[in-house]
Amino acid sequence: MRTIFFILLLSSVALGQVSSSYNSVEKLTTVAPIVTSGTRARPIVSMPAVSSTNDGYLTSSQYNALSSAISGPANHVTGYAPDGSLSYVPGYTFNEVHGRQGIDLTGDAGVDGSFNFLNYELRSEPSVNNTSNVTSFNIDSHNDRNNQGFSIGNYIGLNIGHRLEGTGFAGSSTGLNVVSEIGNGSGASSANMQVLNTYGAIGAGSTLTYIGGINSFINASASTVTSGNVATFGAEGNFSQSFNIVNTGIGNAHIGQNLNAYTFFSNSSTTVDGEFRALNVAMDGKLNSSAGHVMGFYNGEITQNFTGYGIYSSNNTISNSGSLYRMFDGNMNNVHIDGGVIGFNAYLNGTSNTADTNIQAMNIVNQMPAYRFTGLFLQNESPHTEEIKMIQLNSNSNARTITGIDINLSGTATDDVRGLRLNMNGMNSSTQRVYSMEVSGGAVGIQSTYTPFNNATVDVGNNFTMTATVGSTLTGTDSIIQLMQSNLLVNADITTGPIGIDTNMLGLVSQVGVSGAYTVPKLRSMLLGTSVPSGSGGTITEHSVLTILGLPSFGGSVSNPTRVGIEDGFLLGQNFCLGATDCWFIKNYDETADNFLGKLALGTSSKKTSTNVKLEIHNGHVKHSQSTAPVATVDSNAGTSATCTLSNATDMAGTIALTTGSGSYSSGSQCSIAFNSSYGVAPRCVITPINSSSAVAVANVYISKTTTDLVINFVNADSVSTAYEWDYHCVETN
Structure with missing residues (x-):
């Protein structure tokens, strides 16, 4: 050895x-x-x-x-x-x-103070510029360098085991502490500085199941830890340009499936008593420019889908009924901003296949049953000095069709259904009128359908209701509670169109389709009226259901030789009464109603030039009828068994037939005609003899009248039974 x-x-x-x-x-x-x-x-x-x-x-x-x-x-x-x-x-x-x-x-050593087990120091003091690398500590290990093809379980370049054992206490425990300093107060400089740099390379022909740049795992399953971080990064100092706390990147690579820049996973055995945040970003420092908590930049080619910010959740249970599940939650508290605030900002710019590419700036699809669903909820609880807009949509581009807001609802509800609901009851303005809806430019088209309910008393389809409240004396103001105004600016001639309905400022047109086997008892094209709710007890001096204006001048003038208030026009190939068995252009059931007309022309389409003509009847007759005829009563002065009858009689006109009796004649009243309706003043009446006996007795006959009856009188008593006949005509005057 x-x-x-x-x-x-x-x-x-x-x-x-x-x-x-x-x-x-x-x-x-x-x-x-x-x-x-x-x-x-x-x-x-x-x-x-x-x-x-x-x-x-x-x-x-x-x-x-x-x-x-x-x-x-x-x-x-x-x-x-x-x-x-x-x-x-x-x-x-x-x-x-x-x-x-x-x-x-x-x-082995007893440590009663500071202690370093292994201390290594390199001092580099070059006397000239050195372009070579200087490595303070280098570990280089090789396996199977001779290419023998043998396998090993795990191959570790550097393994550091750090254990704090026993029952003692340490202020902190660090497995690996790396310190890199430049300058040490003397002003040294370096192009780049990396406190910890890792590099992994896989040779050609090698196969790996998994590769990780830095793997960190903490096992505290049998211990109690107050808080912790798997990875902690921090910095302090001055940086003249950009600075990244965590910087990751990939290049010159091919990924066969998914590429995740950041991945977090927690298994089903994990329990969190507090809140869970997949990404928690906090900053207390001063920013001299803009800030973005999460920012993604992508400049590559995408062949399928791209998701800028995606949250996918499944098999979750929120057991507390008062808790909330938020896919995106933003909270600004105690913030001072001199510029603007945008809660959610999306900017789209680029090119696309305009033949079949759909762009949706925000797409929300819900398939979860719940008690209540709100697609978009916006609430403002702060005052603003200039303006509050809850939703603003701007479009400055061209397309085949353009729709500002498109609402499509389908399904079945057990109660109210509203495509658009506006509640402005709590809104007030100190100087201006509060408008629930304002439309400028373009036309408003409302096409809706509904099925009436049975036994609903009155069922209303489209309902436009405006309620004005006057809480104090209103003076100097004329009011139009609900106005439907049309404006026409004519800068060129207008000719009649092919249908012939000309130019109409306001059209109220309805359409009804009735199958051959069914009946509608009565149909009104328009219903006008004003009702009085319960609890009212004031006075309305005069009520007009319909008032027709002419062409009032508000500083301008036009030439208008012909003016019609109500017209039965021959439009769409027919006049008003075509095809009707009974037809009334104007029908009034209330006999107490007073109808005032300045002039009336019947049966004529032209106005008479005479200013004093109030009533004109062209190619027709005057007919007066009433449901209950007046009653004739013979007087005893007409003799024994005398009779007096009426034919074709009304309060206005009719025929009187008087036959005197066989004796006991007296002068004076012979026959009384009681009017069915009393006149306001005694009418002016005339009688005309229509047989020879009446003509002979003209000098002997005169009439008297009151507001309730017309009386035939004789100057001298009759001498023999005679049959008399007269036509009468009564007109009420001042």
């Missing part, structure tokens, strides 16, 4: 704890060099590079080059004694044990 010598340079503090005979040992610079060739000192021990003929042991020539023989037993660690000679250090040995370990270096 060849003896191996290893020179250990120990600090005075460490050796003071090991052997009192080595208290004066100092660093190499305080000891004269062993062999001098010219002005250059030889190293204490030469460690030749490993080659096929030299496996790192000291050669005989190197051993003989030492300045003096090394005293002490073999296989011990040597050091400089106070007199400058080399000798062994008690308590430290290393052994060559083939087949298990190359070197077994052990030391």
Whole structure:
């Protein structure tokens, strides 16, 4: 067995704890060099590079080059004694044990203060620029260098075992501590600095099941640990440009399946009593520029899918009913910002196959049943000096079709269903009107369908309701509670279209389809009216259901020779009553209603030029009818068994037939006609004789009338039974 010598340079503090005979040992610079060739000192021990003929042991020539023989037993660690000679250090040995370990270096010492088991120091003091590498400590191991093809279980380049055993306590325990310093306060510089650098290379033709750059595993399954980190990285100082806490990369590689830049996995046996965060980023420092907690940059080619930020969760259970499952959670608390805040920011820029590529800035699909689902929830609870916009959509590009918001709902609900619901009841403005919806530019198209409910009393389809509340006296204001206004700007001539409906400022058109076997009892195209809810007890001086404006001027004027308020137009190939058995263009059931018309033309399409014509009837007649005819009563002055009857009679006109009796005649009232409806004032009535007896007796007959009846009177009593007939006509005047 060849003896191996290893020179250990120990600090005075460490050796003071090991052997009192080595208290004066100092660093190499305080000891004269062993062999001098010219002005250059030889190293204490030469460690030749490993080659096929030299496996790192000291050669005989190197051993003989030492300045003096090394005293002490073999296989011990040597050091400089106070007199400058080399000798062994008690308590430290290393052994060559083939087949298990190359070197077994052990030391036993009682540690009552600071202690270094192995201390190695290299001082590099070049006198000229040196472009070669300087390595402080180099470990180079080889397996199967002669290509024999034999296998081993595990091959480890450097293995450090660090154990804190027994029941003692240590302030901290570090398995491997690496310190790299530049300058040490003297201003040295370096192009790059890497505190820990690892490199792995796989030769051509080799096959591996798994490769890991740095593997770290902590087993505390049988212990109690307050907190911990598998990997901890930190830095302090000034960096003039960018600085990365953790920097990973890959290049010149082919990945057959997935490539994960960062992977975390926890098995089902893991229990976390607090919160779980796959990535936790916190910063308390000052930023002079922008900040991004998680930022991804990708510039390569993608042949399939790309996910910028993906969360995939399955087989999870949240047992607390009050807890929440958040796929993305952002929280800003006690933050001061002089610029802007964007809760979620996505910027898309590039090219695509425009024939079949879909771009969705945000895609959320839910297939989980729950009590309530909210696709997007936004809530603002802070005041802002200028503006609050809950959702803003901007599009400045071209496409075949463009839709601002597209809502598609399908399914069955047991209660209310709303495609869009706006609640502005809690919104107020000190100077302006509060609008639930405002549309500028373009047309508004609403196409909806619904099925009416049975026994719903009144079922309403589309419902536009506006409620105005007046809490104090309202003066100086005219109100339009709900306005439907159309604006037309004409800068060129307009001609009538092929259908013939001309230009219409507002169209209220409905369509009904009735199968041949079914009946609709009554259909109204438009229902106008105002209802009074329960609890009302005030006064409405006048109520108008429909008021038609002409062309009021608001500073402008147009030429308008013809104006029509309500028109039965011959449109779409028919007039209003075409195909109807009974037709009323205007029908009023309330006999107490007063209808006021400035002028009325019936049966004519032209306006008479005479300003005093109030009623015109063209190609027609005037007919008066009433459900209950007036009643005629004969007077006893008409004689015994006299009769008086009416035919074709109304309160306005009719025929009177009076036949006097056989005797006992008297002058005065002969027959009374009681009107079915009283006149406001006594009407102006005329009678016309329609038979010869009446014509002969013209001078003997006169009438009297009141608001309730018309009376036929004789100046002289009749002398013989005679049949008289008159037509009457009554008109009420002032």
